Amino acid sequence: MVVLNRIYTRTGDDGTTALGSGERRPKFDLRVSAYGTVDETNAAIGVARLHVKDMAELDAMLGLIQNDLFDLGADLSVPQREGKAERLRMVSSQVERLERDIDSLNAKLAPLTSFVLPGGTAGAAYLHLARTICRRAERMMVELAAKPDEPVSDAAIQYMNRLSDFLFVASRAANNNGAGDVLWIPGQNR
Incomplete structure (x- = not known):
């Protein structure tokens, strides 16, 4: 369990932050940016959940994902080093659960006839926002x-790749299983 008695430490006032290993890195370091963007994905999912509370199955899936994203942040915050004791790492079973959830949601969706624009319900729009943040974290x-x-x-990268797929399918589920999707009409405004 993590115990946080004191929130500010002043140790980051010099523009650095500590990884989970204790190593200090600049706050703009790519590893810090990566796990920060994973955290941003998590926050966007939290907002989306406010708008899909009435969809118990989807909300439960998103709750599991939020916990997974903290695992992923912990994984990224401690670089794997040979000879060092293993820390919390993402595992293939987390990726497999996402795949099962994608398949479960996708089975109920109307087939797509065009690309989907972010929108429809508020829940769907926020899930699309989470998806785009997730893609940035993956990159x-x-x-x-x-x-x-x-x-x-590998499991961490695979998880984020599947998560963006999950969030796309979840956005369609939040749009009345695709019936409320806003479809792209190529060249509509020419």
């Missing part, structure tokens, strides 16, 4: 993983 994680000595677990 940062992939960029980080491409750097020497900046490992990112």
